[in-house]
Every structure is written in structure tokens, then in C-alpha cells.
Amino acid sequence: MKADLVIINGQVFNTFTKKFEQKNVYIVEDKFYYVTADEVENLQACEVVDARGQYLVPGLMDIHMHIESSMTSPAIFSEAVLTHGVTTVVADAHEIANVFGMEGLEAFFFQPSVMDIFYAIPSSVPSTTPELETTGGYIGVEEVKQLLRHPKVIALGEAMDFNGIVNHQDSLIRQILLVVQTERPSMPLEGHVPRVSELELAKFLYAGITADHTHQSPQSIYEKITGGMFLEFQKKSITPENMRVIVENQFYEYMAIITDDVMADDLLEGHLDANVRLAISCGMPAEQALYCATYTPARRMGFQDRGAIVPGFKADFLLIDNVERLDIAAVYKDGKLVHERGNAIKYPAVKPAFPDHFYQSIQCRALTSEDLRIKVNSAENAVVNVMQISEVGTFTEHVQREMAVTDGYLDWENSGLALIVVMERYGKTGDIAYGFVENALSEKGAVATTWAHDHHNLMVMGTSAADILAAQKQLLDMQGGYVVTQAGQVQAVCPLPVGGIISDAPIQELGKQLKEVRQAMIKLGYRNSNEIMSFSTLSLPVSPAIKITDKGMMNVRSQMMIPLVEGEEV
Incomplete structure (x- = not known):
């Protein structure tokens, strides 16, 4: 019998002893056939790879x-x-x-x-x-x-x-x-x-x-x-x-x-x-x-x-040079070499196909300056409910802050808080919800996305009305993604035209765009262990403790709605 591939002299990870042992690994078609320390004379190989000095792991x-x-x-x-x-x-x-x-x-x-x-x-x-x-x-x-x-x-x-x-x-x-x-x-x-x-x-x-x-x-x-x-x-x-x-x-x-x-x-x-x-x-x-x-x-x-690397299991394995660093030299899938260190990512010959309407899925209107004027009943100051974000993780806390009122409208642009707006984007209800966020942006600017966990409605957060309007307009123009604006100008974009959550660009291009968005957010003062995830999960109504959807802010545990202004209806 002939094996399609044999890896010789490698240090093979034994899953059941959790130790490395020098063995030869014979592969027939897409499965491991035999793992042994001995040479097998009647089991020839079409291809031999000498893994001396390397480690084999599943x-x-x-x-x-x-x-x-x-x-x-x-x-x-x-x-x-x-x-x-x-x-x-x-x-x-x-x-x-x-x-x-x-x-x-x-x-x-x-x-x-x-x-x-x-x-x-x-x-x-x-x-x-x-x-x-x-x-x-x-x-x-x-x-x-x-x-x-x-x-x-x-x-x-x-x-x-x-x-x-x-x-x-x-x-x-x-x-x-x-x-x-x-x-x-x-x-x-x-x-x-x-x-x-x-x-x-x-x-x-x-x-x-x-x-x-x-x-x-x-x-x-x-x-x-x-x-x-x-x-x-x-x-x-x-x-x-x-x-x-x-x-x-x-x-x-x-x-x-x-x-x-x-x-x-x-x-x-x-x-x-x-x-x-x-x-x-x-x-x-x-x-x-x-x-x-x-x-x-x-x-x-x-x-x-x-x-595990045992007979009958799929021949999916790695050759690594250093166990502690998990220094990957080669990747095998179904017994075939699919990647070697230093080689570029292999992309599909044909761009992944999605239905045409997946590229035209953001169905909501442009915001106006009037949308961002929030009228209240209070004549002087109002108590507002606020999502306070953490610098680590995606949890938020519910706090209340006093906000000045000018001519019957909340003076949120001078409050030290960010206004967050969530717009229903599927053309179903046209709902718009408002909230306030603390520890978000310390500079004047805005961040907008359609990658809003998990409903993926359009979400924009900012400290100035002009920047919120500019960010939302850019997001509509490119049919989804991430946008950062400052002084009314677009600073960074990451287009996600497939459903507002996916790009069909090469991962290097996509990664570069998203990194530019991240850096632009940091420039505006956003501080978190993962700025993108922190912002995107402000809309996740199952992640403690207070989040916002197109229906409004809510207590995650009780699922009770929280009014924007304390004492006024949701």
C-alpha cells in the first residue's frame, strides 16, 4: 500500500498523554493512517516531508x-x-x-x-x-x-x-x-x-x-x-x-x-x-x-x-517551530499543504457572490438638524439617563446626569456627553431612538455604523450636530460600514456594502480601513480595550447593563425601557 504523504522525524503531539513524541505520521487520502516511531517498509509514500526539529499539532x-x-x-x-x-x-x-x-x-x-x-x-x-x-x-x-x-x-x-x-x-x-x-x-x-x-x-x-x-x-x-x-x-x-x-x-x-x-x-x-x-x-x-x-x-x-493525530482522524495539522510561541511554519488541511509561513493569503479566484439586493439594504432617511434638537418640558435643567461605558470590555452602567436646557431644548452639545441616535434601517417602522453616552468622545466629532449588535440598525454617536449629520450622510451614501467625522469632515471610512456588515474586499484592504477608523476614534478620545466592539455593542440589548436599540434605551436584565429624560415618557 502507498501513503499519499508521510511526515518523518517530527515531534508529534499526543493528545491523550499531552506530550510530544518523535514519530512518523502516514497519511492516506485525507486522513491519518498510521503514527509510529518505526519505519514501515511495506508502506511507501508518494511524498515525504522531513519535520526534524519541528512539532506536529492538530x-x-x-x-x-x-x-x-x-x-x-x-x-x-x-x-x-x-x-x-x-x-x-x-x-x-x-x-x-x-x-x-x-x-x-x-x-x-x-x-x-x-x-x-x-x-x-x-x-x-x-x-x-x-x-x-x-x-x-x-x-x-x-x-x-x-x-x-x-x-x-x-x-x-x-x-x-x-x-x-x-x-x-x-x-x-x-x-x-x-x-x-x-x-x-x-x-x-x-x-x-x-x-x-x-x-x-x-x-x-x-x-x-x-x-x-x-x-x-x-x-x-x-x-x-x-x-x-x-x-x-x-x-x-x-x-x-x-x-x-x-x-x-x-x-x-x-x-x-x-x-x-x-x-x-x-x-x-x-x-x-x-x-x-x-x-x-x-x-x-x-x-x-x-x-x-x-x-x-x-x-x-x-x-x-x-x-488529534490518530488513525482515522482528518489529516488537519500544523508544523510549528516553537511550541511556546506557536510559531506556525506550515498548515495542512485534509493532508494537503495549504499555507507556508511567508506566503500571501490565497484569495478565491472569483469574488464571493451575494444577491444584488444585499448591496442596497440601508433603507432610512437622512437626518436633519431638527432631528437633533431634543425638546423637553423642563424650563432650566433636566435629569437625563446615561449609558456609561467602561475602558475594558463591553459592559455599561446606568447613571443619571443633569443637563442644561436652553429655550426648551437640551443643550447636549455642551454637556460633556455624547448623543447617540439609532435609526430603524429596514424600511419597516422608521423609528428613531435617542440616548446619551458618558466616557465616549472627549473631542468634537462623531462615529457612525450599521454594524450595530445584533439588529444592525443605523447608529450614530457624536458630540456635535454637524458631525452627526455628516457621518450619517456618508454612511447612507456608501450603504453601510463605519464612518468617523470631525469638524464636519470625514476622517475615516470602512465600507461594508453587503448588508451593511460585510465587505467583499481583500482582508488586507478591509483591515487597513478598519484600523484607520479605530485610530480616528482614538483621536476623538474613545478609550476602550476594543474601540470598535465597544461602540458596536452599545446597541446590544442582552449585554449588561443598559443599551439602546431603535426602540430606545433599556435595562438589559429587566428589559424595561428607560426614558431619555427622567420623569418624561419613553
Whole structure:
């Protein structure tokens, strides 16, 4: 018999001992055939690669992520992320579903990719209810039943509607959970469980949700894992204090390293590989970090054919020069070399195709200066409700501030706060909502986007009316994306013409544009560990504690609307 490929003399990662052993690895077609320290005379090879001095590890597997967070198509995403050693992902495409519903999902499913892209059913389209946010698409019980029959669908995407899960037996998310548990009882159910503990955490677990990927602390890690929950660690949760809890309690079997969201500019520097390096630098042993980026994610998703270098498993693997640095020299997918260090990203020969109407999806009017004059009943000062942002993460706090009133209108341009406006963009209601934000922009200017978690309505925030108007006009002209303005002039743009959330440009071009937006935001005084994500999640009504949609500001936990001006109607 002939093997198609043999890798000789490499230090092969043994998943089950978590040690490296010098072995020869024989590959037949797209699978590992034999792993041995001996030469096999009657097993010849068509191609031999000498990996002396190198390490063989399984291809990395990211089981909780959103392709749309990289603002690119699945086909382009595949080629870009393969260069970082990721050979399998499980994508929750709830962003494209919130914009286009089932049509958006089908557009993703049919795009070609070299890496294996599996999908989780978007369980949160919308993330709350249609009464609290307007979306372009809707995934209900019937849509879930259709998706359960799709061969690429292997999990239920993050269930985010806390109120619906915990307090309402007949809510859409509870109906979805029942359908999935009935028709696919072994399917993993992913959760979005931020700042939830004790009895409320038990209610999530009782509903069948068994994983969480949100921001963790040492206390939440111990409580959730010992309570039976599988944890998925994204960048903001990979800290020395959190890794110490994992190491000291040997919690490796109950966790995986994931990305969740990687922006296009960050993608140029790294993907899941960057988070593995971060875990190692924060104190996790390198072998355990590799285990938690290959085998535990495979087991969590029920894969029986990947995550280890053993006979019968898919021949997805990396050759690396240094384990601690995860220095990737080559990437193999299905036994074929798909990337070598130093080579450029290979893009599809034909630009990824989307329906024509995906490029004309922003259906709202231009703002006027009159829209930005906010009339109040108070004659002097008014108390306004405010979203206070943090410099780390996406959480906000609800605070109140006093604002001057001039001639019956809020003098917000001189308040030290930023005005945020969310406009329904699907041509359904024409709703406009207003809010105020603290710790946002310290200079005069504005930031606007249609990449507004998860409903993706048009959102613009600024400290001057002229800049808000200029930013919104530019956003309409380019059919979505990100815009930064200052002194009435456009400072940076990142066009996302596909549904207002995706670009079909090469990732280098897209990443450069997004980096320019980020830098322009910083110049205006925006301070956060991830400026783009912080701004875009001001509209996410399931992320604590106060957020805004096209329906207005709301308390995330209670889902009660909050008036712009205290004492006046919402």
C-alpha cells in the first residue's frame, strides 16, 4: 500500500498523554493512517516531508465565533484564517441572519471554503423580541426546524434572551430550546450568560444551556464549571488570574479557547492562534493550551473525526517551530499543504457572490438638524439617563446626569456627553431612538455604523450636530460600514456594502480601513480595550447593563425601557 504523504522525524503531539513524541505520521487520502516511531517498509509514500526539529499539532478548532465580526465573507475568511492554523470553525451566523434571515444563512452555507465551516443555529434573531428591537430577518420555530435538517448545522447558537429563558415559559427562545431538545437531543446548546450566578445560573442550566463564552472572573469560572457548565474563553477572559483558576483546579477538560469576535484589522495579526499564545503567556502550560484549542472543542461539538493525530482522524495539522510561541511554519488541511509561513493569503479566484439586493439594504432617511434638537418640558435643567461605558470590555452602567436646557431644548452639545441616535434601517417602522453616552468622545466629532449588535440598525454617536449629520450622510451614501467625522469632515471610512456588515474586499484592504477608523476614534478620545466592539455593542440589548436599540434605551436584565429624560415618557 502507498501513503499519499508521510511526515518523518517530527515531534508529534499526543493528545491523550499531552506530550510530544518523535514519530512518523502516514497519511492516506485525507486522513491519518498510521503514527509510529518505526519505519514501515511495506508502506511507501508518494511524498515525504522531513519535520526534524519541528512539532506536529492538530489543526486548531474555533467552536464559538462569528465570521461577520471579521466583516468578510466565509470564502475570504477561510483563506485568511487558515494562515493562522485554524482548520475547523463552528460559526454562529446570527449577524447575517439578523439582517437577511434564512436568505442570509443560505448565502453563507453555499459559499466555498477550504477550511471546514460548520454552523450553529442562530437562536437570537432577534436577540430579544421584535417589540424591543427591529431586525431585517427572523428565525422562529419553523426556521429552526428547517435548519436542524441541514448537514452543516451541528449546534444551537448562543441563547441570549435572559428574560425569555428565565421568566417566560412561552417565549420564543424557550420554544426553540424545546424543539432542539426534542428533535436533536444530543445537540450542544450554547449560552450567553454574563454576570449570572446562583439561582439565576441554575435556571439557565435547568433550561438545558450548558456552555458560556462571555466575560469571566475567577469566581464565575469556579461556580460555572463546578455547576456543570462548559466554558469557552475568548481574549478578554484569558487573564493570569483566570488561567490560575484553570491550572490550580485542573479544569482543562471543561473549557476551550475560542475567539468569539476578531475584527478585520486584528485578523491580519492573528486569530485563535493569538489566544492560544495569550493563554500560554498567562500561565497555562503549552500542551494544555493546545489540548484546549483542538481536542476539548472537538469533543464539545461531538466531532468523532478531528482534534488529534490518530488513525482515522482528518489529516488537519500544523508544523510549528516553537511550541511556546506557536510559531506556525506550515498548515495542512485534509493532508494537503495549504499555507507556508511567508506566503500571501490565497484569495478565491472569483469574488464571493451575494444577491444584488444585499448591496442596497440601508433603507432610512437622512437626518436633519431638527432631528437633533431634543425638546423637553423642563424650563432650566433636566435629569437625563446615561449609558456609561467602561475602558475594558463591553459592559455599561446606568447613571443619571443633569443637563442644561436652553429655550426648551437640551443643550447636549455642551454637556460633556455624547448623543447617540439609532435609526430603524429596514424600511419597516422608521423609528428613531435617542440616548446619551458618558466616557465616549472627549473631542468634537462623531462615529457612525450599521454594524450595530445584533439588529444592525443605523447608529450614530457624536458630540456635535454637524458631525452627526455628516457621518450619517456618508454612511447612507456608501450603504453601510463605519464612518468617523470631525469638524464636519470625514476622517475615516470602512465600507461594508453587503448588508451593511460585510465587505467583499481583500482582508488586507478591509483591515487597513478598519484600523484607520479605530485610530480616528482614538483621536476623538474613545478609550476602550476594543474601540470598535465597544461602540458596536452599545446597541446590544442582552449585554449588561443598559443599551439602546431603535426602540430606545433599556435595562438589559429587566428589559424595561428607560426614558431619555427622567420623569418624561419613553
